[in-house]
Amino acid sequence: xxxxxxxxxxxxxxxxxxxxxxxxxxxxxxxxxxxxxxxxxxxxxxxxxxxxxxxxxxxxxxxxxxxxxxxxxxxxxxxxx
Numbered sequence: 001x002x003x004x005x006x007x008x009x010x011x012x013x014x015x016x017x018x019x020x021x022x023x024x025x026x027x028x029x030x031x032x033x034x035x036x037x038x039x040x041x042x043x044x045x046x047x048x049x050x051x052x053x054x055x056x057x058x059x060x061x062x063x064x065x066x067x068x069x070x071x072x073x074x075x076x077x078x079x080x081x
Contacts (some may be wrong), residue, residue, distance in 0.1 A: 013034065014055055015034070016026055016036045016038070017035075017037060017038075017044070018038060018041045019037055034061075039066060043081055046071070049075050052072045053071055054069070068081070
């Protein structure tokens with residue numbers, strides 16, 4: 001049983017990874033989870049286990065458009081993707 005499409009943005013679950021199998025990506029979408037991949041797969045290696053990710057302007061996302069991700073390392077430095 002799948003959940004209806006989710007249009008809430010304030011607490012939208014997000015999965016960010018190097019890549020998805022097509023069936024896995026479709027299943028996440030059906031469950032109301034936003035599947036995102038890195039434009040540059042090498043950026044995946046820059047994330048550390050205690051980092052915090054913030055996704056800006058999710059209320060304005062559109063198919064094929066990049067999503068701004070802000071990464072804050074536990075030791076302080078920030079990066080944007």
